[in-house]
Amino acid sequence: MALAEVRVEEVEPMDNESQARPEELRLLEALLFASSEPLDTATLAKRMPDGVDVKAALAQLQAEYATRGVNLVRVANKWTFRTAGDLAWLMTRESTETRRLSRAAIEVLAIIAYHQPVTRAEIEEIRGVVTSKGTLDVLLETGWIKPRGRRKTPGRPLTFGTTEDFLSQFTLEHLSDLPGLEELKGTGLLDSRLPTGFSVPTPSDDPALREDEDPLEPGEDLDLALAPAPEPEPETPERGGESSDEG
Numbered sequence: 001m002a003l004a005e006v007r008v009e010e011v012e013p014m015d016n017e018s019q020a021r022p023e024e025l026r027l028l029e030a031l032l033f034a035s036s037e038p039l040d041t042a043t044l045a046k047r048m049p050d051g052v053d054v055k056a057a058l059a060q061l062q063a064e065y066a067t068r069g070v071n072l073v074r075v076a077n078k079w080t081f082r083t084a085g086d087l088a089w090l091m092t093r094e095s096t097e098t099r100r101l102s103r104a105a106i107e108v109l110a111i112i113a114y115h116q117p118v119t120r121a122e123i124e125e126i127r128g129v130v131t132s133k134g135t136l137d138v139l140l141e142t143g144w145i146k147p148r149g150r151r152k153t154p155g156r157p158l159t160f161g162t163t164e165d166f167l168s169q170f171t172l173e174h175l176s177d178l179p180g181l182e183e184l185k186g187t188g189l190l191d192s193r194l195p196t197g198f199s200v201p202t203p204s205d206d207p208a209l210r211e212d213e214d215p216l217e218p219g220e221d222l223d224l225a226l227a228p229a230p231e232p233e234p235e236t237p238e239r240g241g242e243s244s245d246e247g
Contacts, residue, residue: 024048024057025064038078038168074173076164104135109144113166113178114201117148117159117213136160144169149213159213175203
């Protein structure tokens with residue numbers, strides 16, 4: 001009897017501890033761990049019992065995981081578990097080959113991120129050089145940029161903007177989290193001697209089309225070519241009889 005009483009006394013604190021933790025935290029953990037992609041608050045709320053303050057529960061769960069090997073983070077207004085930033089080196093595989101973007105691709109990506117929605121002609125005006133088709137193709141393949149709509153100007157050129165994958169890749173919650181002028185200067189990415197009046201625009205997180213944009217047509221076959229296709233070289237007519245001529 002004495003041994004049984006001791007065991008009961010040891011178990012009771014563990015039961016009380018598990019009961020002290022709100023059940024909604026366990027439910028949120030299960031949903032987020034089981035999902036293959038980040039989930040927004042509305043989606044989580046639909047799966048939770050009535051009366052649960054999902055935002056407050058997420059904040060509490062985020063605080064619980066702040067010091068663990070896995071953190072609860074918000075990316076593009078959606079929630080997901082990610083490996084703690086200081087442990088990223090554990091996930092590094094030496095066999096992984098990182099494909100570096102060209103300088104041109106980085107410049108175009110930066111222009112789209114800060115100036116979106118922006119057309120190819122506007123990108124070229126900012127850069128001062130013609131943008132090759134391959135540069136934009138690479139960024140489209142990464143999934144970091146996408147066609148937004150068409151500018152209401154002659155020719156109706158495509159407008160481009162960044163995607164949620166862009167925010168996820170660079171661990172940004174909002175586009176407004178992109179570094180501003182002073183931050184860029186501090187990191188040495190901008191020359192400290194800039195022209196008078198130089199400024200860095202603050203991109204908007206509003207996904208809605210602007211007044212000068214038309215929506216893309218459903219099923220529209222987008223023409224993403226940036227340069228005209230080279231004209232085929234004229235064929236050289238064969239001069240008959242030469243091969244059979246003899247002395």
